Ligand SMILES: [Fe+2]
């Protein structure tokens with residue numbers, strides 16, 4: 428179905444905010460500016476030098492292939508693509524805002540970190556801009572200025588920003604490269620040219636992850652204490668559950684690309700967990716048969732919570748109908764957290 432007028436969306440009506448929606452973050456900039464990174468300064472400098480080279484300067488240029496009209500997509504496929512682009516653009520833009528703010532606030536006290544964050548915000552701005560231009564192929568665009576002003580910001584202390592962003596960069600890398608490799612082997616499913624850009628694009632995310640890893644290595648208590656084991660497990664589990672629940676609500680998107688959502692997610696989870704093995708003191712045992720049994724119970728709980736929310740009953744009766752599913756979700760997450768983890772014992776995590 429062809430739509431002739433371009434629609435600008437502010438995401439207010441399109442996203443129903445919940446725990447699984449891409450979020451905007453802020454942190455304690457003063458605390459971050461006072462970080463002593465001297466114990467791993469060389470590695471951080473080496474990564475900043477890579478950022479400076481700017482390998483992808485000329486990568487995000489739309490070519491002839493984008494000139495095609497995408498009006499031949501049926502309405503369902505079109506909606507699936509718009510949602511994917513909208514969520515991805517918001518996530519990239521959220522990274523841009525956070526990194527830009529950190530860079531601005533660290534300039535005086537911690538110029539090396541400030542420089543690293545400014546290069547990462549440059550990359551995320553490119554990613555978000557490229558996705559927003561892709562949305563214009565479907566006669567839609569995101570009002571990023573409006574989004575900046577009106578979205579709620581979630582506060583995370585610097586150390587939590589490091590765990591969370593390290594993992595979200597690495598999981599982003601594995602998601603993009605897995606889609607790219609799959610479509611390279613199955614070009615008949617490459618229904619839209621955006622995916623052709625994922626190979627170099629995901630290298631940006633990989634470098635961003637390495638930058639956070641280098642910062643964390645300079646802060647040993649983030650990696651070599653008992654508490655750090657709990658946080659590592661907590662953040663690994665949080666990003667895996669969030670992705671799994673989000674993706675299983677969007678199976679149509681993955682099947683349009685010829686991917687089985689569960690297989691795709693399991694691969695990305697295994698790879699991200701393996702990446703974290705080179706940094707975190709513990710990783711999750713994703714091979715434990717209970718791991719996916721419990722994750723699937725979270726999916727059942729989530730699907731029921733969504734179903735009840737859509738029903739036309741009072742908020743009061745909805746709340747009571749939801750209780751058993753909240754209980755199922757929380758108890759499954761609790762059991763997942765307490766499944767035995769795998770110790771990684773990396774030498775540099777010693778004091
Ligand atoms: Fe990005």
Ligand SMILES: [Fe+2]
Nearest residue numbers: 596631632635
């Ligand atoms: Fe990134």
